[in-house]
Amino acid sequence: MKKKNKIERMLEIPEEVYSNVPKVTITGFNELILENYKGIIEYEEFFASISTYIGVININGYNLNLEKMTNDDIKITGKIESVEIDRIEEV
Amino acid sequence: MSIRVLLKYILGYVKITVEGYYIERFINICTTSKILIWNLKREKGIKLHLNIGIQDYYRAIKIAKKLKCKVKIEKKRGLPFLLNRYRKRKIFVIALFVILIALYTSSNYIWNIEIRVEDNMQLENILEDVKNAGLKTGLKKDKINIEEITNRIRLSRDDISWIGIDLKGTNAIVKVVKAKEAPEIIDEKDYCNIVAQKSGTITRIIAQNGTALVKPGDEVQEGQVLIQGTMEGKYTGTRYVHSLGEVEAIVKYEKTEKIPLKKEENVKTGNKEEKYQIKINNFQINFYKTLSKFKIYDTIEEEKKFKIFSNLYLPISVCKVTNYELEENSKNYTVEEATEIGTQKLEQEIEAEIQNKESILGKNANVNETPEYVEVSVTYEVIENIGMQEKIEETYDQTEEKQ
Numbered sequence: 102m103k104k105k106n107k108i109e110r111m112l113e114i115p116e117e118v119y120s121n122v123p124k125v126t127i128t129g130f131n132e133l134i135l136e137n138y139k140g141i142i143e144y145e146e147f148f149a150s151i152s153t154y155i156g157v158i159n160i161n162g163y164n165l166n167l168e169k170m171t172n173d174d175i176k177i178t179g180k181i182e183s184v185e186i187d188r189i190e191e192v
Numbered sequence: 193m194s195i196r197v198l199l200k201y202i203l204g205y206v207k208i209t210v211e212g213y214y215i216e217r218f219i220n221i222c223t224t225s226k227i228l229i230w231n232l233k234r235e236k237g238i239k240l241h242l243n244i245g246i247q248d249y250y251r252a253i254k255i256a257k258k259l260k261c262k263v264k265i266e267k268k269r270g271l272p273f274l275l276n277r278y279r280k281r282k283i284f285v286i287a288l289f290v291i292l293i294a295l296y297t298s299s300n301y302i303w304n305i306e307i308r309v310e311d312n313m314q315l316e317n318i319l320e321d322v323k324n325a326g327l328k329t330g331l332k333k334d335k336i337n338i339e340e341i342t343n344r345i346r347l348s349r350d351d352i353s354w355i356g357i358d359l360k361g362t363n364a365i366v367k368v369v370k371a372k373e374a375p376e377i378i379d380e381k382d383y384c385n386i387v388a389q390k391s392g393t394i395t396r397i398i399a400q401n402g403t404a405l406v407k408p409g410d411e412v413q414e415g416q417v418l419i420q421g422t423m424e425g426k427y428t429g430t431r432y433v434h435s436l437g438e439v440e441a442i443v444k445y446e447k448t449e450k451i452p453l454k455k456e457e458n459v460k461t462g463n464k465e466e467k468y469q470i471k472i473n474n475f476q477i478n479f480y481k482t483l484s485k486f487k488i489y490d491t492i493e494e495e496k497k498f499k500i501f502s503n504l505y506l507p508i509s510v511c512k513v514t515n516y517e518l519e520e521n522s523k524n525y526t527v528e529e530a531t532e533i534g535t536q537k538l539e540q541e542i543e544a545e546i547q548n549k550e551s552i553l554g555k556n557a558n559v560n561e562t563p564e565y566v567e568v569s570v571t572y573e574v575i576e577n578i579g580m581q582e583k584i585e586e587t588y589d590q591t592e593e594k595q
Contacts, residue, residue, distance in 0.1 A: 140220040140223070141216045144215065144216050144232075146236060165234070166232060166233050167219070167232035
């Protein structure tokens with residue numbers, strides 16, 4: 102992960118815009134939007150694990166739907182029970 | 193995103209199921225090769241439902257083949273499929289377009305003329321005058337010059353006080369206010385005489401202002417001066433005044449009528465036949481033989497115009513033609529019957545003319561018999577106010593001043 106330089110700090114640009122850092126937004130308990138993802142590792146009805154550039158996000162729940170997918174964001178709906186994060190050791 | 197999905201609907205998309213072991217890889221390859229897929233739903237086991245645009249479908253199939261996945265189409269959605277369905281029904285689509293265009297073009301024309309006279313008064317031949325002035329059915333709306341037409345109608349008729357034309361949809365509403373025949377109002381400062389409106393016998397005369405020229409019992413003719421607008425004083429000499437007064441007289445209303453003793457009448461037998469026809473502007477389509485099965489008949493036509501909304505008339509109308517069978521009946525009246533019919537008819541006619549029914553003094557009927565007909569004459573005697581103010585001509589004034 103690269104460090105913020107001075108200009109970026111001064112302009113207060115959100116981090117997910119200029120770097121590959123993922124942003125997870127959970128609206129209510131039934132909707133999750135994940136920006137800056139890399140790919141899907143596993144997807145089942147009750148479990149989804151999505152890889153990002155700094156680790157893996159595991160989502161547990163029921164009736165999980167990948168409602169909208171584009172190149173850099175994904176929207177998951179369904180009854181979400183837990184969100185886990187697996188960090189990748191920084192090299 | 194939703195705009196993109198909506199765009200996909202316009203371009204068309206398919207709902208497919210992918211079956212295989214490497215479904216996650218399939219999703220990843222799709223997203224990296226910029227294929228938009230949405231509404232992914234995993235079923236128990238190895239199935240995945242998803243939506244995909246039709247232009248990306250073949251690329252997705254190739255990916256699925258590489259991953260040894262089975263692809264099945266569940267549903268086809270979007271406009272291209274909808275249009276494809278109608279490609280086989282060309283005539284239907286063409287007819288739909290033709291109807292739409294015909295509707296649009298016909299809505300630019302006037303197809304109905306409605307005449308509304310204020311207070312439900314009757315104006316004779318107003319429709320003809322409107323047509324002669326240039327407002328006809330089948331004219332284009334923007335070619336109608338409303339001002340010019342109203343001016344022309346106003347010129348051709350003098351019993352209209354106001355006329356307005358409203359174009360609403362394909363309906364032209366002509367609103368007319370009938371002019372009231374108001375008596376000429378004479379200013380109080382003007383000098384005037386009181387003249388007889390009708391001829392009759394004077395019963396009472398009261399001159400409030402002016403000189404009475406007639407006495408009760410005198411017979412007067414129509415137009416005769418009853419109260420003159422002059423006053424004669426000892427010192428002032430003759431001077432003109434605005435005469436006022438009441439003049440009551442017995443007025444006779446008389447009418448005669450010849451009633452033939454033999455009369456041929458057509459009586460309805462009760463049989464009728466109904467026929468229908470469709471009129472498109474001036475073109476008729478009949479649904480029947482033109483000849484009626486009856487020998488003598490009355491024909492009543494009812495026309496109903498098609499309209500979509502309250503003011504959007506179409507140039508199509510349905511005509512209902514009803515023929516009533518008639519029978520010739522010759523009737524012989526006795527003299528008594530004929531006189532009764534005659535007097536009743538005349539009484540009704542006269543009573544319609546008399547404004548004040550209470551002032552009727554008496555009525556009189558005379559019968560004149562001949563072998564072929566009976567001549568009935570009815571006379572009503574009515575007390576009426578016959579005085580009417582009439583302005584004295586200016587010339588009198590000037591001569592007076594000169595003297």
